[in-house]
Amino acid sequence: MDWNRTVLVTGGSGFIGSHLVCSLVQRHPDWRIINLDDLDYCCSPKSLESVQDRANYTFIRGDVCNSRLVNHIFNTENIDVIFHLAAKTHVESSFETPSSFQRVNIEGTRVVLAAAHQARHQPQRLIYVSTDEVYGASLDEVFDESSPVRPSNPYSATKAAAEYLVRSYWDKYKFPIIITRSNNIYGPRQFTEKVIPRFLTLLQMNKKCTIQGTLPKSRHFLFVDDVINAFLLVLEKGAVGEIYNVGTGCEIPIMQLARQLVKMVKNVPDSEVNDWLEFVPDRPRVDLRYPIKCEKLQYLGWRAQMPWAEGIRQTVNWYQDNPNFWSDTSEDRGPIRNELEKATNE
Template sequence: MDFVKTVLVTGGAGFIGSHFVCSLVNRHPTWRIINLDNLDYCSNLRSLEAVEDRGNYTFIRGDICNPRLVNHIFATENINIVFHFAAQTHVETSFIWPSRYHQTNVEGTQVLLKSAFEARVEKFIYVSTDEVYGESLDKEFDESSPRRPNNPYSVSKAAAECLVLSYWERHMFPVIITRSNNVYGPRQYLEKVIPKFLSLLQLNKKCTIQGTSPQSRHFLFVDDAVEAFHTILARGEVGEIYNIGTDFEISIVQLARQLIQMVRHIPHTELDDWLEFVPDRPMVDLRYPLNCQKLRRLGWKPAVSWKEGIRRTVTSPCLTSPPTTILVTMRFRCAAGLLVR
């Protein structure tokens, strides 16, 4: 079969990437979807079982930091569009191994950009994070707000953004950057806050809360994030940055209480008995409010309510019966003091 387009998705075995790859494969049967992933600890090919036998899907195991591999893919696969999800994303670990985050998130992005530019792809979409803005207690961040990253992870993502934009400014290479709120949903790896709380509760353990500062987050259901990427692919303007966010905001303490009630069915008066406060990490941003009007003008808005999204997440089989290997990894990380974003 001759495919109309070929899309390369990096990090397509990760949480958001796998949801997006499955959506692309199903929505565009005449497009070839190539998933490049090095299968790091947070990747899971089981998330792609629904499409692994489809004729328009190809998986390549490999590292974006490997220029020989990346150059070969662009030289032989006729790539039209790149969605760059691949990254190291765990904030706590970034304080311990910042060089690893720089290598993957910055140097890996440079390798990918160089090959994509030389191959003259028609669109390069870089998936960034709201954390590049730093925190705000009142004002919403729009896309023109300055970057003020406060941890090694967000610093590496901000640096990668600068690389991406430099290709637009110097070469008019057609790039787009996205910055999203916290994305959640089924099949998310257990180091992130919602699946970690759920897994702890399933193990009859307390939810661990970092520090005593009033942290809150805006949570966006993964299906809404996927739809945002489709909207940006279809109607986004090159050279632009798009916030992907939601108005729904909840404190981490209240999030824990709600999950405790949903999973353990604990009376309201006993919820706090299931909270354990632990030492904070070196730098914590309290909140990341986003102004998403630019993306909404393209026709996108969140469609899944928090009530529905968290219900679907809590009842997900992947979270109800997590693999033993993942639970062992989670226990090791908790014992090592690597707490969750």
């Protein structure tokens, strides 16, 4: 079949990537969607069961840092669009093994950029999915796309470095890149190291929600469907060479989040909520909040559609309906519960 567009998604088996792949496959049956992923511990093949047999979907298991493989894909598949999501994202782990974050997040981005730029069939767009964490923390300043980049942990430092690589291909070659920086994303199928599925999984195991430190941390939470819509809008209407914040006004203190989830999952009265909370030591460095403006994206027509109350309800329901989704073990993924014990509020 002749496809109208061939789209490569790196990291398409991860939380955000799998939602993006499913959306692309289902919305665009005339597009070929290729997913390149090495199925790291935070990925599950089950995330893509709804599209695995679709004619316009292809899965390639492989390492984004494998230049021979990535070059082969670009030289044989006539890639039109790249969504580059493949990355290590867990902040606490980035302090423990920074070299692995440098390898995947920086070297992987370099490999993809080089292969895309050298391909005989030149891509129309490369969309690099970054994070609001590159701005660093703020108590009162709200960051826009021109704000200085001040990453404060190894994870966000590698994402910022990868952004500079991406921008260099625009500056030197006018290679058609776009960068997105989004708030914390939540929803079904997110791995249990992130704060919402972490709390939900602990509660399902009849364990307490562990609150790191005593400082008043909060996060802006964006439902996964809203960020996917932002990516697809940027693909069609975004200006090359530009950066787009993908933000939400939904800022939730971590303590309030824990209390809300306790009430939803355990159905206990207010007087018993604190019985399900436990304070634990903070991680090496923690940013209190990441407020961002996204007028540039809103000017293209984007608005976050999912209200917090409905988004968290859908998310809680999914984890209650799928309690064993992340409970399996394999050689590719160590015991999930061990990962959970090490997990953090990010």
